[in-house]
Amino acid sequence: MVKENIRSLYNKAVGYLSGPNSTGSEPSTVEPNQPDPIYSSWLKGHPSALTWFNETTCEATQGKQIVVFLDYDGTLSPIVNDPDRAFMSDAMRGAVREVAKHFPTAIISGRSRDKVYGFVKLDEIYYAGSHGMDIMGPPSHVNSYDNKYQTNTMDKKGNEITIFQPAKDYLPIIKKLLEAIKQITYDIPGVFLEDNRFCISVHYRHVLSEDCGDLEERIQNLLLEYPLFHQTRGKKVLEIRPSIEWNKGDALVYLLKTLGFPNPSDDIIPFYIGDDKTDEDAFKVLKSRGQGHGIVVSTSPRETSASYSLKDPTEVLLFLLRLSRWGDTLKST
Numbered sequence: 001m002v003k004e005n006i007r008s009l010y011n012k013a014v015g016y017l018s019g020p021n022s023t024g025s026e027p028s029t030v031e032p033n034q035p036d037p038i039y040s041s042w043l044k045g046h047p048s049a050l051t052w053f054n055e056t057t058c059e060a061t062q063g064k065q066i067v068v069f070l071d072y073d074g075t076l077s078p079i080v081n082d083p084d085r086a087f088m089s090d091a092m093r094g095a096v097r098e099v100a101k102h103f104p105t106a107i108i109s110g111r112s113r114d115k116v117y118g119f120v121k122l123d124e125i126y127y128a129g130s131h132g133m134d135i136m137g138p139p140s141h142v143n144s145y146d147n148k149y150q151t152n153t154m155d156k157k158g159n160e161i162t163i164f165q166p167a168k169d170y171l172p173i174i175k176k177l178l179e180a181i182k183q184i185t186y187d188i189p190g191v192f193l194e195d196n197r198f199c200i201s202v203h204y205r206h207v208l209s210e211d212c213g214d215l216e217e218r219i220q221n222l223l224l225e226y227p228l229f230h231q232t233r234g235k236k237v238l239e240i241r242p243s244i245e246w247n248k249g250d251a252l253v254y255l256l257k258t259l260g261f262p263n264p265s266d267d268i269i270p271f272y273i274g275d276d277k278t279d280e281d282a283f284k285v286l287k288s289r290g291q292g293h294g295i296v297v298s299t300s301p302r303e304t305s306a307s308y309s310l311k312d313p314t315e316v317l318l319f320l321l322r323l324s325r326w327g328d329t330l331k332s333t
């Protein structure tokens with residue numbers, strides 16, 4: 001039954017990629033007819049994870065624990081104009097669910113944890129919101145983190161979980177900062193503010209290009225009054241966050257520790273798939289630990305610490321389905 005589900009999801013994704021005359025075999029249309037020479041040369045340094053993750057590489061993972069980390073926007077859902085409508089397809093949800101049946105799986109997003117959960121709606125995975133500053137992970141008995149920021153509790157199903165919020169002390173001031181940002185940006189048409197609990201997103205996708213400089217200047221000036229915060233950038237978004245030494249890479253390490261894999265020498269293969277600048281922190285961690293594989297989602301060449309690439313969420317879907325099929329094979333052997 002599970003195998004049937006995976007096969008039908010996989011065929012659907014392959015059919016989608018191959019177009020209406022699809023034979024159901026691996027899509028040849030994944031490669032454009034006229035490959036861009038710059039992209040092709042970049043691909044040599046960051047090969048497609050779809051090409052690379054074949055039977056031989058799967059075999060090489062045998063005996064090792066695969067752990068899967070996923071970004072949300074631009075990875076599990078396509079980038080869309082309205083941040084409130086970045087829905088995940090049922091096929092993608094099904095694929096993540098299947099992967100999580102075989103391997104510990106976590107989503108690490110810039111969104112608030114509640115918002116990501118609202119899109120993903122899966123109880124069988126872990127979530128880290130606010131760029132990793134709000135983690136819902138496995139029960140942690142690890143002492144190396146400040147217990148002040150760590151709470152052991154139960155999820156809806158009565159399973160033990162740990163909430164880790166290293167920027168907890170900043171909550172009251174973030175609320176104040178959000179109000180201040182509202183006040184200085186209300187007269188710039190197209191600005192959309194998103195409360196990501198421990199971070200604030202200032203979206204400028206719909207702001208006229210001639211107003212963008214002004215918007216950024218106002219934010220910079222305001223941040224002079226809030227020295228405990230700084231601004232980073234995502235896709236058409238300014239992200240305001242507490243200046244603590246914590247990012248998606250730290251969240252990945254935290255989750256690996258609480259999953260029982262504290263050391264770079266542990267026999268595990270973590271995969272991290274993401275499309276944004278903030279995902280680079282996680283790619284760097286994997287690279288420096290010499291553990292697992294970073295997979296960047298990008299249709300164009302870019303500077304990255306990831307080793308492999310996927311073009312878009314549709315290719316992410318195919319990759320996840322392939323991973324879950326491999327998990328199925330492992331189970332039956």
Ligand SMILES: O=P(O)(O)OC[C@H]1O[C@H](O[C@H]2O[C@H](CO)[C@@H](O)[C@H](O)[C@H]2O)[C@H](O)[C@@H](O)[C@@H]1O
Nearest residue numbers: 072073079080081083086109110201235236237
């Ligand atoms: O870490 P992520 O899960 O990738 O979150 C990063 C930001 O993603 C969202 O914004 C981006 O996606 C929107 C929907 O596709 C798009 O409209 C926006 O322009 C993108 O920047 C999210 O809304 C932000 O709060 C996150 O910081």
